[in-house]
Amino acid sequence: MIQDFMLPDLGEGLPEAEIVAWLVAEGDTVALNQTIAEVETAKAVVELPSPHAGTVTKLHAAAGDVVAVGSVLISYDLGGDAAPEPAPAAEMQAEEPAKAEPNLVGYGAAPRGTARPQRRTRAAGGRPAASDTAVLEAAPHDAIPTPEITERPLERPRSTPPVRLFAKQLGIDLALVEATGATGIISRADVEAYAARVGATLTTSAPVEPAFVPEPNPSVAAGDRTTRTPIRGVRKHTAEAMVRSAFTAPHVTTFLTVDVTATTELIASLKADRSLQEHKIGVMAVAAKAVCLALARHPGLNSRWDDAAGEIVEHHYVNLGIAAATGRGLVVPNIRDAQDLTLVELADAIRGLAETARAGKTAPADMMGGTFSITNVGVFGVDAGTPILNPGEAGILALGAVRRQPWEHRGEIALRDVMTLALSFDHRLVDGEQGSRFMVEVADVLREPGRAMLLR
Structure with a gap:
């Protein structure tokens, strides 16, 4: 029996996805929940599990194609008769609850004890066809x-x-x-x-x-002086979100330059501690801790404007977004309940999010539900910027580069580590006084990390 599989909604309400790579070919035998393809939505690259066990008879799209949700993606031969006779309505209703479907949103692994399907063996010599992804026999390296x-x-x-x-x-x-x-x-x-x-x-x-x-890019002819790249995937989603944010929330950005020498000295001492060396604690982690402490005292920066309900939604938790630049564009996964984490735990979480994002494996769910974000433009050598709010969030803090420069210190001029902070906030939710006080509290912790012991 031939069974078609349509591209499902991958749990984020997006209308389409791009086929990044097929991991099966026509004629392959696949098992239930085997990964058959990598698809890129507007938010992330995800692995698509097979909803059936059978033989692949047709791939309805090629790598690079954009497929609409609900379109036929792949066809299987499930074996057995060509098509069963229609059952009476009563029998269909009785059998319906027993039908088991795979979880296409959870991307679960194949059940234990299920052998992974194998490719068909082909004779030696001759290169596989383009659609064939058979591999060389495993051998010592x-x-x-x-x-x-x-x-x-x-x-x-x-x-x-x-x-x-x-x-x-x-x-x-x-x-x-x-x-x-x-x-x-x-x-x-x-x-x-x-x-x-x-x-x-x-x-x-x-x-x-x-x-x-x-x-060769088919859109670039010999002698052309321009290159055209289709707008899709993460870059398309980011552009739409930023335009929506810029023209919906009235942005205000405030700047503050702060002496962070005490913070850099703290980080150096933590790096020298052998028990903490593997945790890679940096300025970003200290800033994240400062933000969580300040948000507890300035809840307007941790709220959301619900236009449909006509309400301001104040969050009593912090899902802290960490902006990460990747080859596919900007992604902002968030650390759940960041307010409950220690400095070491925040450092580990930030590092994990960054590594996952660079590998293109950030799950769509990890980029939803953020309440406040941090972006570190200083890693690119930039002193400051005017960050744009993530839709649904009231604030975003940009960290500039830490620079060693002359600075007034205890009535004298000395070389100090200095950094500029930039805070953008939604003026519907936060006025200038609230935004400024929040910025000063974050800066105070970076100026004197010991002040964090006084806050809760």
């Missing part, structure tokens, strides 16, 4: 891979879509590449190192380019 094509490994290697594309262009099976980083994610450098080790054999089995060269 110091061995030269043979051109024989056999089974898919039990676990798909962890890497990002650009790295997978790079490996594919080199003809390298990522199952043979070892991840050297602490995250366990295969990087471009890992692929390059493996390619250098087995380059001679790879040259005979598949064309290997000396360096990564993007495929």
